[in-house]
Amino acid sequence: MKRHIRLAVLLLFLLSSFLLPTPPTLSQRAPNVEQRVNALLAQMTLEEKLGQLQQLDGEGNGNFRPEHPDLVRKGLLGSTLGVRGAQRTNQLQRVAMTESRLKIPVLFGFDVIHGYRTIFPIPLAEASSFDPSLAERSAAVAAQEANNVGLRWTFAPMVDIARDPRWGRITEGAGEDPFLGAAFARARVRGFQGDNYGAPDKVLACAKHWVAYGDAEGGRDYDTTDLSENTLREIYFPPFKAAVDAGVGTLMSSFNAINGVPASANAFTLTKVLRQEWKFDGFVVSDYTSVRELINHGIAANEEDAAAAALNAGVDMEMVSRSYNMFGPKLLQQKRLSQATIDEAVRRILRIKFRLGLFDRPYTEEAREPNALLRPESIRLAREIAGRSMVLLKNDRETLPLNKNLSSIAVIGPLADERRAPLGWWAGDGKEENTVTPLAGIKAKVSAQTKVVYAKGCEIQGDSTAGFQEAVNLAKASDVAVVFVGESHEWAGEAASRSTLELPGRQMELVQAIQATGKPTIVVLVNGRPLSIGWIVNNVPSILESWMGGSESGNAIADILFGDVNPGAKLPVTYPRTVGQVPIYYNHMNTGRPPEAENRYTSKYIDSPWTPLFPFGYGLSYTTFKISNLQLSAPRIAANGKLTVSVEVENTGKRAGDEVVQLYIRDLVATMTRPVKELKGFQRVSLQPGEKRRVEFALSHEHLGFWNREMRYVVEPGEFRVMVGANSVDTIEAKFEVTN
Numbered sequence: 202m203k204r205h206i207r208l209a210v211l212l213l214f215l216l217s218s219f220l221l222p223t224p225p226t227l228s229q230r231a232p233n234v235e236q237r238v239n240a241l242l243a244q245m246t247l248e249e250k251l252g253q254l255q256q257l258d259g260e261g262n263g264n265f266r267p268e269h270p271d272l273v274r275k276g277l278l279g280s281t282l283g284v285r286g287a288q289r290t291n292q293l294q295r296v297a298m299t300e301s302r303l304k305i306p307v308l309f310g311f312d313v314i315h316g317y318r319t320i321f322p323i324p325l326a327e328a329s330s331f332d333p334s335l336a337e338r339s340a341a342v343a344a345q346e347a348n349n350v351g352l353r354w355t356f357a358p359m360v361d362i363a364r365d366p367r368w369g370r371i372t373e374g375a376g377e378d379p380f381l382g383a384a385f386a387r388a389r390v391r392g393f394q395g396d397n398y399g400a401p402d403k404v405l406a407c408a409k410h411w412v413a414y415g416d417a418e419g420g421r422d423y424d425t426t427d428l429s430e431n432t433l434r435e436i437y438f439p440p441f442k443a444a445v446d447a448g449v450g451t452l453m454s455s456f457n458a459i460n461g462v463p464a465s466a467n468a469f470t471l472t473k474v475l476r477q478e479w480k481f482d483g484f485v486v487s488d489y490t491s492v493r494e495l496i497n498h499g500i501a502a503n504e505e506d507a508a509a510a511a512l513n514a515g516v517d518m519e520m521v522s523r524s525y526n527m528f529g530p531k532l533l534q535q536k537r538l539s540q541a542t543i544d545e546a547v548r549r550i551l552r553i554k555f556r557l558g559l560f561d562r563p564y565t566e567e568a569r570e571p572n573a574l575l576r577p578e579s580i581r582l583a584r585e586i587a588g589r590s591m592v593l594l595k596n597d598r599e600t601l602p603l604n605k606n607l608s609s610i611a612v613i614g615p616l617a618d619e620r621r622a623p624l625g626w627w628a629g630d631g632k633e634e635n636t637v638t639p640l641a642g643i644k645a646k647v648s649a650q651t652k653v654v655y656a657k658g659c660e661i662q663g664d665s666t667a668g669f670q671e672a673v674n675l676a677k678a679s680d681v682a683v684v685f686v687g688e689s690h691e692w693a694g695e696a697a698s699r700s701t702l703e704l705p706g707r708q709m710e711l712v713q714a715i716q717a718t719g720k721p722t723i724v725v726l727v728n729g730r731p732l733s734i735g736w737i738v739n740n741v742p743s744i745l746e747s748w749m750g751g752s753e754s755g756n757a758i759a760d761i762l763f764g765d766v767n768p769g770a771k772l773p774v775t776y777p778r779t780v781g782q783v784p785i786y787y788n789h790m791n792t793g794r795p796p797e798a799e800n801r802y803t804s805k806y807i808d809s810p811w812t813p814l815f816p817f818g819y820g821l822s823y824t825t826f827k828i829s830n831l832q833l834s835a836p837r838i839a840a841n842g843k844l845t846v847s848v849e850v851e852n853t854g855k856r857a858g859d860e861v862v863q864l865y866i867r868d869l870v871a872t873m874t875r876p877v878k879e880l881k882g883f884q885r886v887s888l889q890p891g892e893k894r895r896v897e898f899a900l901s902h903e904h905l906g907f908w909n910r911e912m913r914y915v916v917e918p919g920e921f922r923v924m925v926g927a928n929s930v931d932t933i934e935a936k937f938e939v940t941n
């Protein structure tokens with residue numbers, strides 16, 4: 202009997218060691234990766250090669266589809282999208298590893314954008330922290346959770362620059378600025394991938410959407426873009442370049458057309474820039490059916506044409522549509538595709554699969570999954586990051602922070618106790634039951650004597666004002682009213698373009714009704730994009746932009762409302778007054794007739810100020826800061842020289858707090874028009890009351906140049922202005938000269 206037990210234990214051990222991850226035997230850059238790729242390639246049939254270029258999506262619930270095992274068995278499916286769960290991925294993987302001819306593992310991908318189960322603030326919010334290390338840490342938690350449910354690849358970071366808040370996907374990126382965007386791109390890639398994306402708590406990242414997707418005309422998702430190569434290189438490329446330099450393994454080609462050529466068939470962006478200039482050696486996956494959509498774009502008559510156009514331009518893996526698979530053999534025969542092109546795409550994909558250690562560690566340890574999700578330290582981090590990502594937009598008469606011992610607080614509004622919106626559009630497998638709502642956060646924060654009353658007032662969208670009276674009555678009977686308004690998760694993210702930036706439904710009237718009670722009113726915005734909230738700004742004493750703050754949003758909001766956390770975040774995007782100002786961004790050109798209040802014939806509006814409601818980089822604190830004493834290490838530098846710029850920053854208020862010191866430059870005279878300001882440095886510093894510190898920035902060649910008329914990156918001699926401040930408008934400045 203005992204022998205039987207021992208035998209069973211041994212058997213179990215053997216079985217589990219088969220399933221358990223063995224440490225990767227390959228380091229990512231090991232030279233034998235190329236040998237292994239080539240050896241494998243030499244054994245593959247054309248069908249198996251095309252199979253590696255195919256990605257199909259699973260069912261919404263994470264299951265693979267009935268056809269998948271057979272496709273995998275035949276070597277016709279190299280990757281899936283959305284299949285997840287350790288058990289399910291192992292099940293499909295077992296088919297690849299034991300039943301397919303060449304035993305090439307399946308690569309499991311999913312949109313883990315700002316968290317898998319522990320949901321962090323939307324990326325636009327994280328960018329507001331102006332602290333890329335936070336994004337790195339949240340991406341690391343997302344990677345750890347994702348890896349434990351069998352995923353090895355995330356379709357993130359989304360690094361599209363967005364200058365148009367009508368575009369719903371502004372929520373997914375780091376805002377409007379290429380310098381800030383590059384810093385966050387780098388940080389997120391590092392967080393997801395670490396030094397070795399084959400490690401058991403990491404995933405392969407995917408910088409998307411390559412490229413200029415955020416420039417959609419009219420802010421209408423998927424719409425076309427038409428922009429100069431300079432703008433591409435200076436505004437839209439830098440975050441991608443940063444991701445590539447940080448070692449990102451994959452990119453996703455976008456849906457939009459760029460200057461007449463769809464991004465998923467664009468040899469200029471996919472091959473010339475990415476491969477030849479940047480030496481990217483990972484692979485490019487199309488966006489969802491973006492290969493087949495080349496027909497709709499009108500550059501392909503049928504799927505055959507589409508496959509040829511995309512693969513020849515440099516899209517290696519096809520997501521969901523199956524044009525490569527269906528027409529690859531015929532196109533090869535017709536010589537519209539070369540064997541070398543197909544082989545190169547396969548090689549890029551296999552290379553990444555080897556670097557991922559997939560061949561050595563194809564399975565996920567199933568026992569780890571339950572303990573991997575929502576770890577206490579992950580939840581704590583989500584709360585910390587959310588608190589550091591919320592922007593205090595207004596705080597007259599020190600209305601905030603609130604006292605925890607107030608006798609009564611009215612919590613009002615359709616977003617006060619709403620669980621889904623704070624998770625944002627891409628919520629991974631985040632669950633509503635794990636979301637802390639603002640109402641719950643406030644209740645948990647106040648003293649036992651404080652009465653917290655709640656009324657929804659109205660729906661987020663919808664026309665009824667039936668709930669107003671109850672809300673007004675509660676506000677009247679309370680010491681303060683905190684009103685939560687904004688957007689639903691469905692009004693942010695993909696295909697959520699808007700034609701106005703007003704609060705949806707009757708929410709603005711709800712705020713007005715509460716404000717009219719005369720009770721101190723605080724508005725907390727829960728939203729995925731800047732909104733036109735001029736009335737609120739003019740009439741309500743305190744406004745907190747909480748964005749969509751993730752699972753711990755409600756706790757983080759309460760931390761700020763009651764002063765346990767002093768807000769220090771800044772807007773990574775310009776807040777317009779009205780939608781008619783869009784696109785509006787701080788790094789615009791000066792024009793020949795820059796706006797002058799007294800002169801009609803200058804570049805402005807006759808029916809609205811031309812300035813934003815809140816500028817880029819703006820945000821308040823419960824304390825005050827002074828930035829002064831700007832110093833330069835030299836009055837002039839050579840074009841390849843280095844300049845140190847420093848300022849003193851002092852906490853002049855009574856609370857400890859954070860200031861984001863921002864450095865901007867302007868090239869005053871150049872052979873091309875240059876922006877009135879360009880962010881080239883930022884530092885978030887924490888200071889005790891009365892504490893003063895000198896903050897230094899280094900400026901060099903990479904900060905001072907631009908792409909000239911010949912499309913060469915140059916630093917031109919001449920005068921520059923350097924501006925340092927707490928936002929993009931309130932700055933102190935000096936000049937320096939760049940010499941030949």
Ligand code: NOJ
Binds near residue numbers: 312488
């Ligand atoms: C379409 C989106 O544009 C992209 O961002 C996403 O990764 C894919 N769908 C897969 O879900």
